[in-house]
Amino acid sequence: MISFDLAFFAVAVPAVLFAGISKGGFGSGAAFAALAALALILEPAVALGLTLPLLMLMDAFTLRPYWRRWHWPSARLLILGGLPGVALGAVLYRVAEPDVFRVLIGAVALGFVGFQGAVRLRLLPARARPFSAATGLAAGVAAGFTSFVAHAGGPPVAVYLLAQGIGKTAYQATTVIAFWAINLFKAVPYGFLGIFTAQTLLADLVLAPVALLGAWLGVRAHHVVSERLFFGVTYTALGVIGVKLIWDGVT
Template sequence: MTFDFFLVALPAVLLTGISKGGFGGAFGGLAVPLMALVLPPTQAAAVMLPILCMADLVGLKRFYGKWDVRNLKIMLPGALLGVLIGSLTFGVFSERFVGLLLGAISIGFVLINALVDRAAAQVAEPAVGKGTLLSAVAGFTSFVAHAGGPPVMMYLLPQHLEKLRYVATINAFFLLTNAIKLIPYAWLGQFSVDNLLASLSLVPVVVVGVWLGLWLQGRVNHLWFYRIARLGLLVTGIQLIVQNW
C-alpha cells in the first residue's frame, strides 16, 4: 500500500473506531468512501471488513448484555436477507447508485425530523415491518459499501433509547452482520493477501479509536448524544451524495 493510502486510511479508520465505540456508527459510513479516493471501491470495502469486525469485538465487553433484545429479534432476520441479496447481486448494482440512494434517504430522514417538534413527537416503538425493511436495506448497503448505519439509525433513533442501549444494540447488530459478511466476501475472492495485510496494519488504529469513542460516550449527555448521531447521519448522507454524484 502507498503513502497516499495510509494518509487517507489512518484518519478514516480512527474515525470509524470512535464512531463505533461511542456514537453507534454515526460517522462510520465515511470510511469506505474516503478510502475509495485512493483504492477501487470494492477493494476499499474488502480492506475495511476485517477492521470493522475487530472494532465490533473490541466494543463487545463494554456493550455485552446492554442491547435491546426485542429490537434485535426484529432486525437480524432483515439483515440476513439484505446480505443475501447483496451477495447474489454482487456487481449488478453500481456502488455509485447505492451511494446516491442511501445519501438521499439519509438526508431526507434528518430534514423530516428537523421539521417535527421533537418535544411533542411521540416516541416510536419497535415495529416488525419497519424494522425488518430498514434492516434489510442496512444488510444490503452494508454488504455493498459498509454503509448500513443510516438505515439502522433511521429505525432506532425515533425510539429514543437510552444512549448505552442504543449503541449496544447497533454494536450487536453489526457484530453479527459483519461476521456473516465474511463468508460471501471470501467466496467472492475479496480477501487477497494485499488486502488482508492492509487490514492488519490498520487494526491498532481502530482499537485506539474504539477506546477513544467509549471514553467520549460517557462524557456526552443524552440530548447532545442524539444531536451528534443525527449530525453524523446528515454528514454521511451529504458525503455519499458528493462522492457518488
C-alpha cells in the first residue's frame, strides 16, 4: 500500500529528482537510488512497480538530446544481452520472498558504492584495451538481470563502457539507448507479474513532473556540473540505504 502522506513525498520527490538528473546527464549511475530509497518505506514490489514507469518517462525524454550520439556497437551488444537478463530476473521474482529483494537491493547498493570507490581510488586497474563482443553481451545479461530485480543495471554497463574508449557524451548517450530498450523489455513481465497496480500508476502520475524536471536538469548539467560532487552525495546516501535495507531484510 502507498500512503500519499508527507513521509512518502519527503522520500519520493528527492529520490525521483536525483534519478532524473542521473539519467539525464550522468550515465544512469544514481537512478538506482530512487528504488533503494523508496524500498525503505514501501514493499520492494511496490517500489519496483512505482519506479519503472518514471524511469521509462526519463528514458523517453533523454532520447532526443542524445539521439545518435551513442556508440552503437556497444549499445547493440548491451541491448541483445539485456533481453535474456530480464528473463532471468523474471524467473527469480516468481520464487523469491520480499525480504530476499530487500537484501538483494541493499547488497547491490553497497556493491555499487564499493565498485565506484575502487575505480576512483584506482584500486581497480584501468582496462588497457576494449572488451570483446562476448563480454559486451555478458554485461548486457548482467544489466538486464540486476535492472529487473533492482533497477540497478548501471554497474555492469559502466564496467563495460569505461573500457571502450568512448567520450563522455557517447558514454551517456549509450546508457540512454541501452536502458531505454532494457526498461521496455521489463515492462511486459512486470505487467504479467502484477507489479504495476492502480496505486503505483497514480503515484507515477503525481511524480511524473518531478521525473521530467530531473531529466531536464540532468541534460542541462551534463557539461557544467561536477560529477565528483553529484556522485559523492549519491554514493554516501546509497551506502547508508544499503545497510538499512540489508538490516531490515535479515531481521
